Amino acid sequence: MTATAATPAPQVQAFFDPATWTVSYVVFDHAGGHCALVDSVLDYDAKSGRTSTRSADALVAFVKDKALTVQWILETHAHADHLSAAHYLRKQLGGQIAIGAAITDVQNVFKAVFHLEPEFHPDGRQFDHLFQPDEVFAIGDLRAQALSVPGHTPACMAYQVGNAVFVGDTLFMPDVGTARCDFPGGNAHDLFQSVRKLLALPGDTRLYMCHDYPPEGRDAAWVSTVAQQRASNIHVHDGVSEDAFVAMRSQRDAGLAMPTQILPSVQVNIRAGAMPPAESDGRVYLKVPVNVL
Numbered sequence: 001m002t003a004t005a006a007t008p009a010p011q012v013q014a015f016f017d018p019a020t021w022t023v024s025y026v027v028f029d030h031a032g033g034h035c036a037l038v039d040s041v042l043d044y045d046a047k048s049g050r051t052s053t054r055s056a057d058a059l060v061a062f063v064k065d066k067a068l069t070v071q072w073i074l075e076t077h078a079h080a081d082h083l084s085a086a087h088y089l090r091k092q093l094g095g096q097i098a099i100g101a102a103i104t105d106v107q108n109v110f111k112a113v114f115h116l117e118p119e120f121h122p123d124g125r126q127f128d129h130l131f132q133p134d135e136v137f138a139i140g141d142l143r144a145q146a147l148s149v150p151g152h153t154p155a156c157m158a159y160q161v162g163n164a165v166f167v168g169d170t171l172f173m174p175d176v177g178t179a180r181c182d183f184p185g186g187n188a189h190d191l192f193q194s195v196r197k198l199l200a201l202p203g204d205t206r207l208y209m210c211h212d213y214p215p216e217g218r219d220a221a222w223v224s225t226v227a228q229q230r231a232s233n234i235h236v237h238d239g240v241s242e243d244a245f246v247a248m249r250s251q252r253d254a255g256l257a258m259p260t261q262i263l264p265s266v267q268v269n270i271r272a273g274a275m276p277p278a279e280s281d282g283r284v285y286l287k288v289p290v291n292v293l
């Protein structure tokens with residue numbers, strides 16, 4: 001079964017966060033119908049350790065304005081560059097928080113990195129639903145499918161909804177290329193295969209990016225098509241071999257600094273956007289492991 005079979009075209013509203021270059025989405029069947037929220041952002045000021053819900057509240061306002069019922073709060077992966085607002089959004093709007101089932105691999109790695117409390121169980125229970133590869137689900141009248149696309153992380157999922165695919169960090173806009181593969185469990189060979197899988201979809205399939213890092217002189221953008229990516233993605237256009245891609249990716253990744261928000265992001269995102277439990281003074285703390293990353 002494919003997600004494109006006899007499903008109406010989804011309506012998509014994008015929300016760009018210039019602080020983290022992240023694009024969040026509301027994908028819905030029709031006004032008054034059902035929606036999924038994809039890759040939401042909880043604003044975080046690294047200097048002060050303060051969070052804010054300004055970005056998330058824009059999604060809340062849109063959902064209320066369109067009178068939508070939230071069915072799903074989807075994460076394409078455990079992001080390393082922004083905190084997820086999934087926990088906050090579920091409280092405001094309801095819906096099930098879902099991510100790929102291999103999130104347990106990521107939780108195991110980072111439970112050790114952050115020496116998390118024994119009560120943190122790396123079995124995915126922090127999420128309401130764990131998608132298996134190719135699992136089919138519904139967003140109101142829309143048929144959707146979780147496509148396993150490991151490489152950037154081992155748990156990455158892309159979500160196909162009708163003729164639209166929310167690709168997470170498998171692909172960026174054609175002039176930016178692809179995401180790094182050097183986080184724990186990342187693998188450039190896997191990413192190449194995942195990208196080729198997405199680019200085997202029909203040429204007019206709309207691909208929605210999770211990020212844009214626009215080069216000087218162009219505005220931020222977040223939607224392209226399979227045909228555009230195959231013709232002109234600077235890293236993976238048609239004709240680039242797996243070996244050439246892996247060599248390019250490995251060389252680039254070796255020169256990249258860690259994302260500014262990786263330490264707070266991962267601690268919150270492996271908890272489905274929830275903060276760690278408060279300590280005995282009633283306050284919440286995030287950790288910084290020294291000389292580990």
Ligand SMILES: [Fe+2]
Nearest residue numbers: 078079080169
């Ligand atoms: Fe990412």
